Amino acid sequence: MLGFSPWQTFFLFLFSLIGSVINIPVYSVKVKQSVQEARLGSFxxxxxxxxxxxxxxMRSTIAINLGGAIIPVIISIYLVINNPHLMWQYLAGIVIMTTICY
Known part of the structure; x- marks a missing residue:
């Protein structure tokens, strides 16, 4: 049990879904890229x-997605603060996922 009511869960899902189309730019980087051009004249x-x-x-913009990054991080912080007795389980999960993904 995460401690959310069905309505809270619905609205968190809805906000994440709506927020998934919102990207918050963090910074931009200048990059040089090769561009291929084809000139057409005759057949x-x-x-x-x-x-x-x-x-x-060109400029490449680094951005954070609202629904895919910020809202889940806020939910995770809320869960960690309200369930500090599960800290070892949190850390074990982080270590296991980091090991698998790395």
Whole structure:
């Protein structure tokens, strides 16, 4: 038992579902990426296009998802605070999952 009522569970699920489309940008990184361009002029260029490569500077944004990261972390913190007697089980679960995933 996690200690949530059915309505609380429903709304937590609903907020996570709605929040899954919201990304909160943390920072941006400049990256240089190769871009391939094909120039088409005649019919033979359609079959055998002339390709050229160039490097363009782009921005990559690092973001945190509201429904997939922030809401689950808040729920986890709530559960840890309200059930401190289960700390060893929490730590064992973290160690096991880290070992399996790593």
């Amino acid at each position: 033979t260029d359609f079959l055998y296009p002339q390709r050229s490569f160039s490097r363009q500077e």
